[in-house]
Amino acid sequence: TYPQRVEVPVEMEASRLYLLSGIAGWGYPAIDDQRPAMKATLEFADGRKEEIFLLNGITFGDYIKETDVPGSKLLKGVVKRGQMRMIRIDAKKPGKVTKLVLESLDNGVTPVVAAVTADLSKEPAAVETTSELKAPDPNDPKTTAPTGAKWAEPKTGLRVLLAGAGSSHDFPRFFLKEDSEILKAAGGIDVAATPNAEEAIQLIGLADVIVFSGNDPQYGMPKFQRALNAFADAGRGVVILHAGTWYNYPAQIGYNQRFVGGGTRSHGKGDFDVAVVNKDHPVMKGVAPKFTIFDESYRFEVADAPNVEVLAENIAEGKTHPSVWVKKDPKAKIVGITLGHDERAHGNPDFRKLLVNAVKWVGAK
Secondary structure, eight states, X not given: OOOSEEEEEEEEEEEEEXXXXXXXXXXXXXXXXXXXXXXXXXXXXXXXXXXXXXXXXXXXXXXXXXXXXXXXXXXXXXXSSSOOEEEEEEEEEEEEEEEEEEEEOOSSOEEEOOEEEEEOSOOOOOSSOGGGSOXXXXXXXXXXXXXXXXXXXXXXXXXXXXXXXXXXXXXXXXXXXXXXXXXXXXXXXXXXXXXXXXXXXXXXXXXXXXXXXXXXXXXXXXXXHHHHHHHHHTTOEEEEEGGGGBOOSOGGGOHIIIIIXXXXXXXXXXXXXXXXXXXXXXXXXXXXXXXXXXXXXXXXXXXXXXXXXXXXXXXXXXXXXXXXXXXXXXXXXXXXEOOOOSHHHHTOHHHHHHXXXXXXXXXXX
8 A cells, every 4th residue: 555656855956865764575585686676766957867776685675673785784773673774875966856756666575765864965976885786687587677678569460478587487588588589480479578567567458468477476466466357357368387377376366266277386397298188279289299398397286177178288207287278267368388497398399389379379369
């Protein structure tokens, strides 16, 4: 219920700002990566804007206990329990600051700001300041930073949104970049890919298909879940891929019930066989009746059998589990695929065929 974006009027000649802050709900080490925790924008009277991304684990730590992070300073005696910190933001070029804009990135880390002080002195900025910390690395396997993704205008083909971020996988490399290349190579498909839930929400309204692979807490936020359900309600296509088929979110959200039809709680890893169960379904067209893949062998559990049509199964450790299925829905076409952990899976020709087939099938009217 708290605002995601606030505008603070300043109207002062300032060289830097101090924020009584540096703490977050689910901040480091509760979420152990350097995703952006807050974006601060200084707006000046001359029209300039300076944007600063303040990172979890660098500037922000969890509120619940004293946590040493290098980009902010621990303040003793401010709170009776947990911690409060101070963030210093230096203006690259001092001037009249008209406004400070503070934004949460809606990615699972919830930043807290208790007070802001403007420094009116002319003291030059320090050599290294909080505002000069490196921007998020787009190739960081755990990144949730926006990419600026967009589709071609005018529309050139089936618009597919790839959304995924989280733990235990290299999402930028495989589920965003590699899968983008696989789909584009198939022809007639335009792709936009992002690990950022807020950016995905902004893009999803223009998409024909979403391929969702995320296990990051940001995707459990009501705002993203509402957008995903509205997308399916509009009859658009949904592919749930690999980590997206896990039990990642609380049952009351309804994500697994509607989009997965069950979920995964454990897996093995290595070479195993995938056997096609329904060779006549369009998703299985051109896929070998039985193929071997090196991957995580997800032990997917069906929870809604009447509405799950299994198309292929993985055979690993002497047991069989669904690996490709249709989740029947009254409004949308939905396909689940448990395969796709790393380069050995994404490079497998049958996986690549499955992905393209699934996208084209759920995207067809």
